[in-house]
Amino acid sequence: MHFEQRANIKFCFKLGKTFTETFQMMKKVYGDQCLSRSNVHEWFKRFQEGREDLCDDQKSGRPKSVITQNNIEKVQEFIKNEPKSSLRYMEMELNITKDSIHRILIDKLGLRKVCSKFVPHKLTEEQKLLRIQHCKDLIKESRKDINYKYSIVTGDETWCFQYDPETKRQSAEWKHPDEPSPKKSRLQKSKIKTMLICFYDSEGIVHREFVPPGQTINAVFYLGVMKRLLSRIRRARPQYREAGSWRLLHDNAPCHRSTLVTDFLTKNSILTINHSPYSPDLAPCDFYLFGKLHLPMKGHWFQDISAIQKATTDILKSIPKNDLKHSFEMLIDRAKRCIEAQGNYFE
Secondary structure (H helix, E strand, O other): HHHHHHHHHHHHOOOOOHHHHHHHHHHHHHHOOOHHHHHHHHHHHHHHHOOOOOOOOOOOOOOEOOOOOHHHHHHHHHHHHHOOHHHHHHHHOEEHHHHHHHHHHHHHHOOOOOOOOOOOOOHHHHHHHHHHHHHHHHHHHEEEOOOHHHHHHEEEEEEEEEOOOOOOOOOOOOOOOOOOOOOOOOOOOOOOOEEEEEEEOOOOOEEEEEEOOOOOOOHHHHHHHHHHHHHHHHOOOHHOOOOOOOOEEEOOOOOOOHHHHHHHHHHHOOOOOOOOOHHHHHHHHHHHHHHHHHHOOOOOOOOOOHHHHHHHHHHHHHOOOHHHHHHHHHHHHHHHHHHHHOOOOOO
């Protein structure tokens, strides 16, 4: 790969491209695998000076295996510019043995090689600050009132599928050492699905309903959901009849923030907790409830939408109330972790 890229740097130079044009073209072609800017510049400069050879300069003797302060600084500077480098490539470039480089990286610099991970959203600094403020508010209120977290009613929407492939862990089998590993075909979620809207508190599921096929969740429809939720709360939670005795936590989807809905909530003295955008890790439905709901359904094929809805309802009923209560304790703990992570995602 490195020889190929060097050849292309040389090709761009021969075409009369500038270094900046060359580096931009290299990034476009090789993406994350592209040589670092400093490395591309070094080879571009060599070709400018008349070099034709693509091979590395001959290094005298075998790679050094001594861990010196100079070698530590060389490795540190190299890894700063090319953090994806392999031990073999660093050995070739620095003339230090792979074993020494590995010991420097682990023991002297305290580094470890990690894979990239998916996050819900690339947060801006403003969004991180909003997350921190949201978490500080949660912690402040929970300290003022130890029962604050248990007065939250939270809810959200989620799709439930006719077929949702089981996880890799679910498909694992016990096998003898000489038996072949099980094969798993690549399956996708079915197109047939139904949307669930569910609200719960520390005592259990408060309200659930399925969105009719073809219905868009807009402000008018969500206003109806709020009316049905309030009616259900008045019947099932007598302790919430007094104004200000409970708080609604839902995300900041456009229909949730619509004037139609917010006016209704204000008129009925329903307090809301401001949820920071792009924060499923701070939403109990996302980090707890929906995982509990979907996992038992994975790998099962349901005959039709009514069968999906029945299975969904049965699973919701089976979730222990203590587990639901614990999710609100988890919310406060997560708020603390979010602050410690300076507003970044923390898992």
